[in-house]
Amino acid sequence: MKGLEEIFIENPVIAAIRNDEDLENVCESKAKIVFVLYGNILNLKSICNKLKENRKFVFVHIDMMEGIRGDFLGIQFIKKEASPFGIITTKPSNIKYAKQLGLCSIQRIFIIDSFSLKSGIKNVKEQMPDAIEVMPGIASKIIASIEDKVNIPVIAGGLISTKKDVVECLSMGAMAVSTSNLELWNL
Known part of the structure:
Protein backbone atom coordinates (compact mmCIF):
# COMPACT_ATOMS: atom_id res chain seq x y z
CA MET A 1 0.00 0.00 0.00
CA LYS A 2 1.27 3.45 -0.89
CA GLY A 3 2.01 5.95 1.85
CA LEU A 4 -0.40 8.81 2.47
CA GLU A 5 2.04 11.47 1.26
CA GLU A 6 2.56 9.62 -2.02
CA ILE A 7 -1.21 9.31 -2.50
CA PHE A 8 -1.62 13.07 -1.95
CA ILE A 9 1.25 13.92 -4.30
CA GLU A 10 -0.27 11.77 -7.06
CA ASN A 11 -3.83 13.04 -6.34
CA PRO A 12 -3.68 16.63 -5.07
CA VAL A 13 -7.39 17.40 -5.58
CA ILE A 14 -9.65 15.70 -3.05
CA ALA A 15 -13.39 15.44 -3.72
CA ALA A 16 -15.52 16.42 -0.72
CA ILE A 17 -19.01 14.98 -1.16
CA ARG A 18 -22.13 16.12 0.69
CA ASN A 19 -24.99 14.14 -0.86
CA ASP A 20 -25.95 11.26 -3.16
CA GLU A 21 -25.70 13.44 -6.28
CA ASP A 22 -22.08 14.24 -5.38
CA LEU A 23 -21.52 10.51 -4.82
CA GLU A 24 -22.66 9.73 -8.36
CA ASN A 25 -20.56 12.56 -9.81
CA VAL A 26 -17.38 11.62 -7.94
CA CYS A 27 -17.62 8.03 -9.16
CA GLU A 28 -17.41 9.37 -12.72
CA SER A 29 -14.61 11.85 -11.93
CA LYS A 30 -10.83 11.56 -11.99
CA ALA A 31 -10.66 12.29 -8.24
CA LYS A 32 -9.11 9.34 -6.39
CA ILE A 33 -9.43 10.63 -2.81
CA VAL A 34 -12.90 11.30 -1.41
CA PHE A 35 -13.90 12.97 1.84
CA VAL A 36 -17.41 11.76 2.79
CA LEU A 37 -19.12 14.67 4.56
CA TYR A 38 -22.58 13.11 4.88
CA GLY A 39 -24.23 9.87 5.81
CA ASN A 40 -25.63 7.96 8.71
CA ILE A 41 -25.49 4.65 10.52
CA LEU A 42 -27.81 3.11 7.89
CA ASN A 43 -26.20 4.23 4.62
CA LEU A 44 -22.51 4.79 5.36
CA LYS A 45 -21.51 1.23 4.41
CA SER A 46 -23.17 1.49 0.99
CA ILE A 47 -21.62 4.93 0.35
CA CYS A 48 -18.14 3.63 1.17
CA ASN A 49 -18.64 0.41 -0.81
CA LYS A 50 -19.68 2.35 -3.91
CA LEU A 51 -16.61 4.57 -3.64
CA LYS A 52 -14.26 1.62 -3.08
CA GLU A 53 -15.82 -0.22 -6.06
CA ASN A 54 -14.80 2.84 -8.10
CA ARG A 55 -11.23 2.63 -6.72
CA LYS A 56 -11.40 5.67 -4.46
CA PHE A 57 -9.50 6.26 -1.22
CA VAL A 58 -12.32 6.94 1.25
CA PHE A 59 -12.11 9.16 4.33
CA VAL A 60 -15.23 9.49 6.52
CA ILE A 68 -22.75 7.41 15.08
CA ARG A 69 -21.01 8.90 18.11
CA GLY A 70 -17.51 10.27 17.85
CA ASP A 71 -16.05 7.88 20.40
CA PHE A 72 -13.99 4.69 20.34
CA LEU A 73 -16.98 2.43 19.65
CA GLY A 74 -18.33 4.75 16.95
CA ILE A 75 -15.01 4.72 15.12
CA GLN A 76 -14.70 0.97 15.64
CA PHE A 77 -18.17 0.59 14.07
CA ILE A 78 -17.13 2.69 11.07
CA LYS A 79 -13.98 0.61 10.59
CA LYS A 80 -15.86 -2.69 10.85
CA GLU A 81 -18.94 -1.79 8.81
CA ALA A 82 -17.71 0.75 6.23
CA SER A 83 -13.99 -0.01 6.15
CA PRO A 84 -12.76 3.39 4.92
CA PHE A 85 -9.10 4.23 4.37
CA PRO A 92 -8.25 15.22 19.12
CA SER A 93 -9.69 12.21 21.02
CA ASN A 94 -10.96 10.75 17.73
CA ILE A 95 -7.44 10.93 16.29
CA LYS A 96 -6.24 8.84 19.23
CA TYR A 97 -9.03 6.28 18.74
CA ALA A 98 -8.41 6.02 14.97
CA LYS A 99 -4.72 5.39 15.59
CA GLN A 100 -5.56 2.67 18.13
CA LEU A 101 -7.76 1.00 15.50
CA GLY A 102 -5.20 1.28 12.70
CA LEU A 103 -7.15 3.85 10.66
CA CYS A 104 -5.50 6.75 8.90
CA SER A 105 -6.51 10.03 10.56
CA ILE A 106 -6.88 13.60 9.33
CA GLN A 107 -7.45 16.34 11.88
CA ARG A 108 -9.48 19.27 10.58
CA ILE A 109 -8.52 22.58 12.18
CA PHE A 110 -10.22 25.94 11.73
CA ILE A 111 -7.91 28.96 11.80
CA ILE A 112 -9.89 32.08 12.63
CA ASP A 113 -7.34 33.97 14.72
CA SER A 114 -3.88 33.65 16.29
CA PHE A 115 -5.28 31.72 19.29
CA SER A 116 -6.91 29.07 17.09
CA LEU A 117 -3.65 28.77 15.15
CA LYS A 118 -1.67 28.20 18.37
CA SER A 119 -4.15 25.73 19.88
CA GLY A 120 -4.52 23.89 16.54
CA ILE A 121 -0.76 23.36 16.30
CA LYS A 122 -0.66 22.24 19.96
CA ASN A 123 -3.43 19.66 19.38
CA VAL A 124 -1.75 18.35 16.23
CA LYS A 125 1.58 17.94 18.01
CA GLU A 126 -0.08 16.10 20.89
CA GLN A 127 -2.12 13.65 18.78
CA MET A 128 0.06 13.41 15.64
CA PRO A 129 -2.60 12.65 13.02
CA ASP A 130 -1.44 11.37 9.65
CA ALA A 131 -2.38 14.72 8.07
CA ILE A 132 -4.24 17.91 8.92
CA GLU A 133 -6.83 19.81 6.94
CA VAL A 134 -6.57 23.57 7.43
CA MET A 135 -9.80 25.52 7.10
CA PRO A 136 -10.37 27.81 5.32
CA GLY A 137 -8.13 26.50 2.59
CA ILE A 138 -7.73 29.88 0.95
CA ALA A 139 -5.61 31.03 3.88
CA SER A 140 -2.42 30.12 2.00
CA LYS A 141 -0.13 32.24 4.19
CA ILE A 142 -1.25 30.22 7.21
CA ILE A 143 -0.64 26.91 5.40
CA ALA A 144 3.07 27.67 5.01
CA SER A 145 3.30 28.66 8.68
CA ILE A 146 1.60 25.48 9.89
CA GLU A 147 3.50 23.18 7.55
CA ASP A 148 6.80 24.44 8.98
CA LYS A 149 5.68 23.70 12.56
CA VAL A 150 3.95 20.30 12.38
CA ASN A 151 5.95 18.37 9.77
CA ILE A 152 3.02 16.24 8.52
CA PRO A 153 0.99 16.56 5.29
CA VAL A 154 -1.25 19.63 5.18
CA ILE A 155 -4.52 19.60 3.20
CA ALA A 156 -6.21 22.91 2.38
CA GLY A 157 -10.00 22.76 2.59
CA GLY A 158 -12.90 25.17 2.56
CA LEU A 159 -13.75 27.89 0.05
CA ILE A 160 -11.58 26.32 -2.68
CA SER A 161 -13.55 27.31 -5.78
CA LEU A 170 -0.28 23.79 -3.43
CA SER A 171 2.41 26.39 -4.09
CA MET A 172 2.23 27.59 -0.46
CA GLY A 173 2.97 24.13 0.91
CA ALA A 174 -0.32 22.23 1.01
CA MET A 175 0.15 18.66 -0.17
CA ALA A 176 -3.47 18.45 -1.38
CA VAL A 177 -6.73 20.41 -1.41
CA SER A 178 -10.25 19.20 -0.67
CA THR A 179 -13.16 20.77 -2.50
CA SER A 180 -16.87 20.19 -3.03
CA ASN A 181 -16.61 21.96 -6.44
CA LEU A 182 -17.00 19.06 -8.85
CA GLU A 183 -15.51 21.12 -11.70
CA LEU A 184 -12.15 20.89 -9.89
CA TRP A 185 -12.31 17.12 -9.33
CA ASN A 186 -10.99 16.50 -12.85
CA LEU A 187 -7.92 18.76 -12.72
Missing part, protein backbone atom coordinates in the same frame (compact mmCIF):
# COMPACT_ATOMS: atom_id res chain seq x y z
CA HIS A 61 -15.79 12.70 8.46
CA ILE A 62 -16.88 11.12 11.75
CA ASP A 63 -18.20 14.41 13.16
CA MET A 64 -20.77 14.64 10.33
CA MET A 65 -22.21 11.11 10.56
CA GLU A 66 -25.74 10.87 11.91
CA GLY A 67 -26.44 8.15 14.46
CA GLY A 86 -9.39 6.70 7.23
CA ILE A 87 -11.38 9.28 9.14
CA ILE A 88 -11.51 13.06 9.37
CA THR A 89 -12.37 14.81 12.62
CA THR A 90 -12.00 18.05 14.52
CA LYS A 91 -11.70 16.19 17.83
CA THR A 162 -11.13 27.94 -8.66
CA LYS A 163 -8.11 26.34 -10.28
CA LYS A 164 -6.16 29.40 -9.10
CA ASP A 165 -7.11 28.58 -5.48
CA VAL A 166 -5.84 25.01 -5.96
CA VAL A 167 -2.54 26.13 -7.48
CA GLU A 168 -2.01 28.81 -4.81
CA CYS A 169 -2.61 26.38 -1.94
